[in-house]
Amino acid sequence: MDEEVVPRDSFLRRLEQRHGLSALVALATFAALLVGVLAAVPDWRDMLTGDDTPAAPAPVRTISAVPVPSASLGPGLEAIDLVVRDPAPDGDPADVDTTFSPPAVEITVHNRNARRTVVTRVVVTVEDSAVMKQCASQGGPVGVSATYDVTLPLRPATGTEVRVPVSQQQGSDEADRFALRLGTPARESPTMLHLYRLRFELEADGDTTRLPAGTAVVAVPMAPSDGDGYFWSEMYDSGEINVDDVPDRDRILACMKDNSATLVRLLADGAELSPDFTAIKPVLRL
Structure with a gap:
């Protein structure tokens, strides 16, 4: 007896045939898309709360190798x-x-x-x-x-x-x-x-x-x-x-x-x- 060849997508088709499963797959897909959007927008919390104030930039330290001279150099x-x-x-x-x-x-x-x-x-x-x-x-x-x-x-x-x-x-x-x-x-x-x-x-x-x-x-x-x-x-x-x-x-x-x-x-x-x-x-x- 010849061995039956099962199509690769037969498992997915069986899942789709189950009741209510199509809605579950759709919900999972939407959730994945939402996570990707939030990850691409760092200040998403401000968007959700309605705060339009931009986030303050991180402080930058400037290191100078040359000391700044004093404004006064003695009596002149x-x-x-x-x-x-x-x-x-x-x-x-x-x-x-x-x-x-x-x-x-x-x-x-x-x-x-x-x-x-x-x-x-x-x-x-x-x-x-x-x-x-x-x-x-x-x-x-x-x-x-x-x-x-x-x-x-x-x-x-x-x-x-x-x-x-x-x-x-x-x-x-x-x-x-x-x-x-x-x-x-x-x-x-x-x-x-x-x-x-x-x-x-x-x-x-x-x-x-x-x-x-x-x-x-x-x-x-x-x-x-x-x-x-x-x-x-x-x-x-x-x-x-x-x-x-x-x-x-x-x-x-x-x-x-x-x-x-x-x-x-x-x-x-x-x-x-x-x-x-x-x-x-x-x-x-x-």
Whole structure:
């Protein structure tokens, strides 16, 4: 007997012949279509509730690699010059009793603002300091006043700040030059020298931003002179000045060479020097 071949759709036809099944299939088909429509419309809930307000977009984070600069960049001043002045004799330089004017630092500023600017403070910071004794006496002491407009501590710690009240006004696009005279309290000895490497900054118009004005080396009451027994220099190295027969030679040489090392440290590059210190720097020997 030949095997009966059943058509592939015979099962579906039998289902269709059952009572009520055609309506079930139609309902299932409609449900499938409805699910597809709802999936294609993300805000279907709003459509059903009648809310026409569009959904808010997801927040977007913007990451910037370059920081946004502040609107204020300080008082709008520019420090354009810093000059160190050596002490000058008030009388005859040959007179041992002649007093000297104090060393001074002059600062020139330019106002780049469109309005008037007032410099209210000069902040003087001690970057380094030293006390230098005369190792071998070469003459009488030089008298000098004990205090000046700016009084520096005799032995300040590194980082010590001295705030100097000033009142310097500059109109728009104007330049101004002012000076600070530097001194100390009464020193231990008239021949004792106090050396300072100082950083100068300006404050203006109540702004907390400080304007750098430069670094300078000063000495009170004055810079040591070559050949005066303060430091070891080329003239001693070359034999121009012979110290072989001086009393207490070893102590004096050690003292002078120690002072030379101190000067090399203080006069390092990066600071403005007065004419006296400029002349000293190349002749120093250790």
